Amino acid sequence: MKKIAILGSTGSIGTQTIDIVKEQKHAYKVIGLAAGKNLEVLEQQIRELKPQIVSVENELLAKELAIRIDDVRPRVEILYGATGLITIAALKDVDILVTAVVGTLGLLPTITAIKNGTTIALANKETLVAAGSIVMDLAKQYNTKIIPVDSEHSAIFQCLQGEDMSSIKNLHVTASGGTFRGKKKTDLIGVTVEEALKHPNWSMGAKITIDSATLMNKGLEVIEAHWLFNIDYDNIKVVVHPESIIHSMVEFVDTSVIAQLGTPNMRVPIQYALSYPNRLINQQKQLDLIELGKLHFEKPDTETFQCLNIAYEAGRTGGTAPAVMNAANEVAVQLFLEKRIEFLQIEHIIREILLRHTVKQNPTLEEVIEADLWAREQILNGGEILCKQR
Numbered sequence: 001m002k003k004i005a006i007l008g009s010t011g012s013i014g015t016q017t018i019d020i021v022k023e024q025k026h027a028y029k030v031i032g033l034a035a036g037k038n039l040e041v042l043e044q045q046i047r048e049l050k051p052q053i054v055s056v057e058n059e060l061l062a063k064e065l066a067i068r069i070d071d072v073r074p075r076v077e078i079l080y081g082a083t084g085l086i087t088i089a090a091l092k093d094v095d096i097l098v099t100a101v102v103g104t105l106g107l108l109p110t111i112t113a114i115k116n117g118t119t120i121a122l123a124n125k126e127t128l129v130a131a132g133s134i135v136m137d138l139a140k141q142y143n144t145k146i147i148p149v150d151s152e153h154s155a156i157f158q159c160l161q162g163e164d165m166s167s168i169k170n171l172h173v174t175a176s177g178g179t180f181r182g183k184k185k186t187d188l189i190g191v192t193v194e195e196a197l198k199h200p201n202w203s204m205g206a207k208i209t210i211d212s213a214t215l216m217n218k219g220l221e222v223i224e225a226h227w228l229f230n231i232d233y234d235n236i237k238v239v240v241h242p243e244s245i246i247h248s249m250v251e252f253v254d255t256s257v258i259a260q261l262g263t264p265n266m267r268v269p270i271q272y273a274l275s276y277p278n279r280l281i282n283q284q285k286q287l288d289l290i291e292l293g294k295l296h297f298e299k300p301d302t303e304t305f306q307c308l309n310i311a312y313e314a315g316r317t318g319g320t321a322p323a324v325m326n327a328a329n330e331v332a333v334q335l336f337l338e339k340r341i342e343f344l345q346i347e348h349i350i351r352e353i354l355l356r357h358t359v360k361q362n363p364t365l366e367e368v369i370e371a372d373l374w375a376r377e378q379i380l381n382g383g384e385i386l387c388k389q390r
């Protein structure tokens with residue numbers, strides 16, 4: 001039986017991970033859970049799974065949770081804040097840590113788990129975007145496995161099993177195109193948060209759904225693929241595939257292309273990350289190609305959705321550029337979700353912050369964190385004019 005801990009247990013990836021754990025009771029035991037604010041869902045998870053230790057966003061929530069679960073036996077240790085996440089990541093007897101929080105909040109717990117030798121099922125792509133070089137170097141140094149959960153990277157990882165990495169010619173990362181696929185810049189003026197949150201194929205958390213609509217999600221995934229598979233940016237291609245059935249492909253030097261297919265369902269890559277190197281029988285819907293009939297492919301519209309090229313550029317620049325881009329994106333998306341800026345301002349803000357930034361090459365972890373905080377501050381404290389621009 002594998003012991004697991006989940007950071008972000010109440011979110012989209014977190015709750016689906018728990019569905020799998022409940023379905024495969026014989027295979028997994030949850031010993032740690034971390035959530036933000038959603039005490040209702042967390043309480044339910046604690047009652048069902050009886051973890052040893054949990055964490056929430058702040059002290060007040062920790063106190064409220066303690067009252068809610070006062071009757072639960074054996075008693076559950078309750079922590080909070082960044083220390084709570086790091087303490088759970090540092091647990092010695094966890095076999096797999098699922099990192100399913102959003103944003104660079106996941107960085108320090110991931111590094112803690114790597115140093116602990118705990119296998120990571122990585123959903124939290126922002127960690128690799130901000131500090132890919134540091135994270136991958138540490139994983140190598142501590143001989144810690146990082147297994148991708150992100151559907152595209154899980155697909156590539158599956159396609160690469162038993163393959164020689166030197167035989168890879170190109171990675172082909174598929175993109176749904178997001179909710180505004182086919183729209184032009186003028187169509188995007190004044191689009192609402194509600195419209196942007198309607199992903200055509202996947203039901204996901206708010207931040208990644210907006211990232212998908214701007215194509216920044218694909219940009220983040222290109223950088224994630226660069227670090228996970230050690231492939232040059234020139235050899236990572238993005239193809240729009242509106243059905244999200246092919247989750248990504250690997251093209252080899254002999255022109256063969258291997259793809260991984262499935263219905264758009266995150267439970268499959270999550271399950272694979274947990275059961276790797278084995279596959280477990282499950283109750284998920286089987287893909288029916290005859291029912292589907294056709295699959296489509298097109299070039300990404302990088303004129304309308306500029307975030308994809310911004311990410312390629314930041315990735316190629318390297319150093320602190322991806323961390324700054326990622327932090328600017330996190331803040332801009334949050335401002336959009338709070339209806340404080342327009343959809344099109346997201347890419348404008350990211351570009352502007354990158355222009356203001358002096359890139360530091362080969363940054364230390366502290367310098368990455370400093371760059372991340374600098375970008376956030378630029379927008380939130382000095383960005384009045386930036387955010388008002390329409």
Ligand SMILES: NC(=O)C1=CN([C@@H]2O[C@H](COP(=O)(O)OP(=O)(O)OC[C@H]3O[C@@H](n4cnc5c(N)ncnc54)[C@H](OP(=O)(O)O)[C@@H]3O)[C@@H](O)[C@H]2O)C=CC1
Binds near residue numbers: 014035102203208266
């Ligand atoms: N959703 C998906 O299908 C996919 C997601 N990913 C990636 O996985 C990650 C998670 O995404 P998703 O599940 O959609 O996000 P959600 O927004 O649905 O979930 C985020 C989780 O993080 C928790 N959280 C927020 N703040 C804190 C905090 N301060 N301390 C501890 N926990 C906190 C939330 O808790 P609470 O709700 O209790 O506040 C929630 O459990 C992202 O990096 C995303 O890019 C990758 C591929 C697919």
Ligand SMILES: CC(=O)[C@@H](O)[C@H](O)COP(=O)(O)O
Binds near residue numbers: 174176211218
């Ligand atoms: C499910 C998953 O992995 C998401 O990252 C998904 O890929 C988002 O879809 P887009 O292709 O629209 O970005």
Ligand SMILES: [Mn+2]
Binds near residue numbers: 150
């Ligand atoms: Mn993805």
